[in-house]
Amino acid sequence: MKSENTSKGLVACEEALQRLLDGVPIVSQHVKLDISKLTASIVSFEAGFDRGYLKKNRKQHLPILAKINASRSAANKSPSSSNSKLIDSLEDKLAHAEKDLAIVRVQLDQVLTQNLQLWERVRELELAERQNKDLRGRLKK
Known part of the structure; x- marks a missing residue:
């Protein structure tokens, strides 16, 4: 049961990340968000969770955290x-x-x-x- 909730949460976070990258967020605070300012807490909040949902110490969260960091780094370098x-x-x-x-x-x-x-x-x-x-x-x- 917990793995289903976790995977649903990760799917929601993946979708939220994609919305943010595409510039079509649901949360009004994230409209026109500078991708160089993207954080895990922003993605969590966009996904409908509290800002501390994504954590480095959870192995299943590491891939999305890496995508967030890569997106932010790419935006900073571009x-x-x-x-x-x-x-x-x-x-x-x-x-x-x-x-x-x-x-x-x-x-x-x-x-x-x-x-x-x-x-x-x-x-x-x-x-x-x-x-x-x-x-x-x-x-x-």
Whole structure:
């Protein structure tokens, strides 16, 4: 019975590892996970177990632990992989910055328009005040 549970657990962990490597995890925390950060606890958690499920002292866990370490090592050694992730990250930041810039430009245009309207209204009020002063001055004479 225990060997069946263990093998089911290992199968679940193998499937979880594959999902993580394919970039389609079930656990939301693992979305866009950098494979160079992959650990046994992440695979265990993705498989639906607690983070300490996979252990080095269990012989049946050694093959999957080796796959996890190999995947992490390959990701760390692959400069193109990390460069492409860096490029993707920078492109996301650039797109976000461009959206922010567009919003700020719209806000700037609105503020400038309001300032021009206020300036025009102040000019009108100053002109009206001058005309009132002139009229009052004429009436006193």
